[in-house]
Amino acid sequence: MFEIISRSEIEKALLDIDLLGEIEQGFAALSLGKAIVPHVSELRLPRGEVHIKSGYIVGDAHFVVKLATGFYGNPARGLASSNGLMLVFDSETGTPAALLLDEGHLTDVRTAVAGAIAAKYLAPSSFSAIGIIGTGTQARLQAEYLALSTTTRQILVYGRNPSHVAAYKSELEKKGFNVRPCNSPGEVAHGARLIVTATPSTQPLLQADDVMPGTHITAVGADSPDKNELDPALFAKANIVVADSKSQCLTQGEILHAMRARTLDATKIRELGSVISKSVAGRTSEQEISIADLTGVAVQDIAIALAVWRIVKGKRS
Amino acid sequence: MFEIISRSEIEKALLDIDLLGEIEQGFAALSLGKAIVPHVSELRLPRGEVHIKSGYIVGDAHFVVKLATGFYGNPARGLASSNGLMLVFDSETGTPAALLLDEGHLTDVRTAVAGAIAAKYLAPSSFSAIGIIGTGTQARLQAEYLALSTTTRQILVYGRNPSHVAAYKSELEKKGFNVRPCNSPGEVAHGARLIVTATPSTQPLLQADDVMPGTHITAVGADSPDKNELDPALFAKANIVVADSKSQCLTQGEILHAMRARTLDATKIRELGSVISKSVAGRTSEQEISIADLTGVAVQDIAIALAVWRIVKGKRS
Numbered sequence: 001m002f003e004i005i006s007r008s009e010i011e012k013a014l015l016d017i018d019l020l021g022e023i024e025q026g027f028a029a030l031s032l033g034k035a036i037v038p039h040v041s042e043l044r045l046p047r048g049e050v051h052i053k054s055g056y057i058v059g060d061a062h063f064v065v066k067l068a069t070g071f072y073g074n075p076a077r078g079l080a081s082s083n084g085l086m087l088v089f090d091s092e093t094g095t096p097a098a099l100l101l102d103e104g105h106l107t108d109v110r111t112a113v114a115g116a117i118a119a120k121y122l123a124p125s126s127f128s129a130i131g132i133i134g135t136g137t138q139a140r141l142q143a144e145y146l147a148l149s150t151t152t153r154q155i156l157v158y159g160r161n162p163s164h165v166a167a168y169k170s171e172l173e174k175k176g177f178n179v180r181p182c183n184s185p186g187e188v189a190h191g192a193r194l195i196v197t198a199t200p201s202t203q204p205l206l207q208a209d210d211v212m213p214g215t216h217i218t219a220v221g222a223d224s225p226d227k228n229e230l231d232p233a234l235f236a237k238a239n240i241v242v243a244d245s246k247s248q249c250l251t252q253g254e255i256l257h258a259m260r261a262r263t264l265d266a267t268k269i270r271e272l273g274s275v276i277s278k279s280v281a282g283r284t285s286e287q288e289i290s291i292a293d294l295t296g297v298a299v300q301d302i303a304i305a306l307a308v309w310r311i312v313k314g315k316r317s
Numbered sequence: 318m319f320e321i322i323s324r325s326e327i328e329k330a331l332l333d334i335d336l337l338g339e340i341e342q343g344f345a346a347l348s349l350g351k352a353i354v355p356h357v358s359e360l361r362l363p364r365g366e367v368h369i370k371s372g373y374i375v376g377d378a379h380f381v382v383k384l385a386t387g388f389y390g391n392p393a394r395g396l397a398s399s400n401g402l403m404l405v406f407d408s409e410t411g412t413p414a415a416l417l418l419d420e421g422h423l424t425d426v427r428t429a430v431a432g433a434i435a436a437k438y439l440a441p442s443s444f445s446a447i448g449i450i451g452t453g454t455q456a457r458l459q460a461e462y463l464a465l466s467t468t469t470r471q472i473l474v475y476g477r478n479p480s481h482v483a484a485y486k487s488e489l490e491k492k493g494f495n496v497r498p499c500n501s502p503g504e505v506a507h508g509a510r511l512i513v514t515a516t517p518s519t520q521p522l523l524q525a526d527d528v529m530p531g532t533h534i535t536a537v538g539a540d541s542p543d544k545n546e547l548d549p550a551l552f553a554k555a556n557i558v559v560a561d562s563k564s565q566c567l568t569q570g571e572i573l574h575a576m577r578a579r580t581l582d583a584t585k586i587r588e589l590g591s592v593i594s595k596s597v598a599g600r601t602s603e604q605e606i607s608i609a610d611l612t613g614v615a616v617q618d619i620a621i622a623l624a625v626w627r628i629v630k631g632k633r634s
Contacts, residue, residue: 048411065360065367067382
């Protein structure tokens with residue numbers, strides 16, 4: 001029986017899932033070498049691009065294929081620029097089991113949950129404000145999903161566009177946050193010990209000199225080799241550098257830029273899954289500076305898709 | 318509106334499609350450089366494998382992603398070893414438009430139609446028998462779909478397993494063919510001027526000395542670098558060598574083996590789409606020996622998926 005699962009069913013199912021636990025298990029499997037993940041396939045069209053990720057965690061009864069589209073002229077047509085779907089297959093027979101018509105929402109959520117996981121293992125034990133650089137969908141979801149691992153509801157936000165900042169403040173305050181706009185990334189860094197950068201910037205926004213001791217930074221914006229949110233000099237200053245996938249971060253994201261600038265030695269990079277499974281340490285003192293570079297990996301898609309599918313299947317049967 | 322299309326709807330739609338014309342246009346677009354086709358992504362699991370192909374023909378309103386699975390323990394469970402599905406997306410916005418739950422049938426059909434196209438452009442103008450080496454699904458479909466381009470109904474078949482040969486004869490005779498089993502590939506080659514090899518063999522079955530002047534051979538079995546149906550020496554004897562995709566045939570299939578054996582010079586290889594669009598010649602005399610090496614390309618998937626979808630959409634609206 002092949003099941004089609006709509007976005008509204010997916011959104012309901014997400015409320016019943018231990019997202020932190022499920023996605024932590026995915027990262028741990030990746031770092032233990034238990035994930036089979038082929039290279040991402042990319043189809044470039046005149047008006048957009050399609051990324052195809054697939055993967056299997058050894059021992060799972062199912063594997064997952066994800067198609068994510070980005071068409072940057074869509075907002076002018078009143079459509080979201082991102083769309084996509086996920087497919088679940090039986091790993092014993094290859095039989096298609098389910099189509100999740102999530103419109104890219106599960107990618108947004110699993111990316112935000114990874115930020116909450118990074119904060120759980122790497123942020124200092126207490127801090128008065130969360131710093132957010134960026135005002136888009138991911139800047140909003142990162143703040144919201146941080147509630148999975150922190151109790152802080154004070155946000156310092158920086159965005160280039162004042163009307164986007166105002167919309168961000170209004171939306172997050174409806175969700176119970178207190179939001180204070182800042183005039184620069186530096187102002188955010190002075191006031192927040194947990195900072196999330198979530199922009200498509202190709203120039204570093206967060207400068208090394210602005211970051212205070214005892215700060216954790218999660219960078220989620222750089223999903224291609226040209227993007228760069230963090231000053232490469234920050235990596236020389238950091239005590240802890242964590243990648244979602246070490247091999248992937250050497251080819252894209254903040255770590256790539258730091259390696260090119262020779263401010264980071266590859267041996268310093270720890271993998272998030274290894275921190276989760278405690279085979280390497282996370283933060284060990286309140287004064288350390290830590291960075292998590294999250295470029296997005298297929299194990300997150302596998303974990304969230306299979307968790308959603310289990311819930312929906314249970315409700316339907 | 319996202320449409321789900323079942324296998325039975327797909328089978329009905331196929332009856333209303335000019336398969337030869339649609340797939341010829343796909344090959345022609347490929348050879349004209351009008352197809353955007355990323356590398357095939359391959360996920361290997363303990364019990365099977367998944368191939369993900371995607372592609373776009375410049376100017377089309379839609380693009381296609383195909384997932385094809387092969388799980389070789391399935392027959393022992395009473396399931397087909399192959400399965401799969403195709404997805405159609407809007408090429409302006411990336412919005413998913415349709416899911417074709419074809420279970421791999423469209424791949425079988427587009428492979429068989431490519432054989433009919435090769436025969437149309439390369440087979441001698443008249444011949445009394447079609448030779449088929451192999452007795453599986455593709456050996457059956459190649460014979461059936463050759464009706465799109467030939468009137469010959471006499472088949473000479475060779476297979477290693479006598480019970481499979483008997484089943485093949487029985488099934489094809491129900492469809493109006495006259496089938497004569499042969500004791501060797503050589504016996505097939507002596508009696509047939511159009512030969513199709515459709516086996517998963519890793520050792521050459523058809524020897525150069527057995528092939529008579531005025532013969533066309535289509536090889537469809539070799540879909541990976543280790544497979545090989547044709548004696549490499551046959552390429553030295555052939556007047557015309559045609560590849561579905563020149564670049565792909567240099568990395569898998571019969572042409573790869575001939576290149577390795579140094580019996581074929583790469584400059585001799587013509588592309589099927591160029592023969593179709595008449596930018597290079599096909600067969601020019603009745604005495605020539607021609608070979609078509611068909612490894613399977615995404616333009617075939619794009620062409621058949623979009624044609625099926627147009628028919629189904631028309632019926633539903």
